[in-house]
Amino acid sequence: MKKAGVAAIGSASAMSLALGVVSHFEGKENAAYRDPVGVVTICYGHTATARIGQSLSDETCSELLAGDLGDAFDAVDDHVDVEMPATRRASLASFVFNVGEGAFQRSTLLRRLNAGRWRDACDELLRWVYADGQWLRGLDRRRRAERQLCLMEPAPTQLARSDDE
Template sequence: MANQPERTGAPGIALIKQFEGLRLSRYLDAVGKPTIGYGHLILPNERFTRPLTPAEAEALLRRDLRSAELNLLKLLHVPVTQQQFDALMSFVFNLGAGRLRSSTLLRYLNAGASARAADQFLVWNKAGGKPLAGLTKRRQAERALFLS
């Protein structure tokens, strides 16, 4: 699509960094998965035997973003603004492209109903069926960026 953003912009990267946080050493995420850096899920074949440097964490984030960007681009059937792309990237980075693929958010967006799509960000604030304050704040921030 002409003029379609293909890379996450600075506001999107800042949003992802804000909500993911930076952890230079391995840790278990909220659902018990080994993680490092800016929310990088450690794959079975990856070994992180020492803490990352900030530069290594940044490089890992950029690699993870590129993978997510390519997945997002496959799902978009309408042009989006850079702000919309960035908001969707934060969503995909947090929840995965599979969740977006099956969402009402994407269905509305691809149907040209971007205002209705924006409201769908707010639906995705639960873990284990219960709303979480951190997810609520993230979804509100994504919605605001999407609408800006």
């Protein structure tokens, strides 16, 4: 029971961290627009059902963000074979949210992570700063933030003292 509670807290903190990163770097536009490489986008970077001329409420945008981010976490959980702190999981979910599950699944980043080379994997984030062959300042800033989150070590936990100490 205690282990499940810790996992739930870890999941909640990962979701909260990822929401902060994604909402900061995606921004929110209630009306559909074309992103810097021409992809029709709405709300917080939602593309799956976005179409030009569409306008959505703040509530709908929040629901789309939660669903899209949930899908990104599912992709991370499906493809990562090693244990990770909540910060790394959040970083990777933000990354998958942005590049998609397929790109993540085929990435050197994932191969290095699953090989236990998590520092090298986190460094791979800095290579993903191009969209349609074009370097984007916003992607560079986002990847640096994701890398910083990815590299964070969990705080050491204190061992519970026994009653006889």
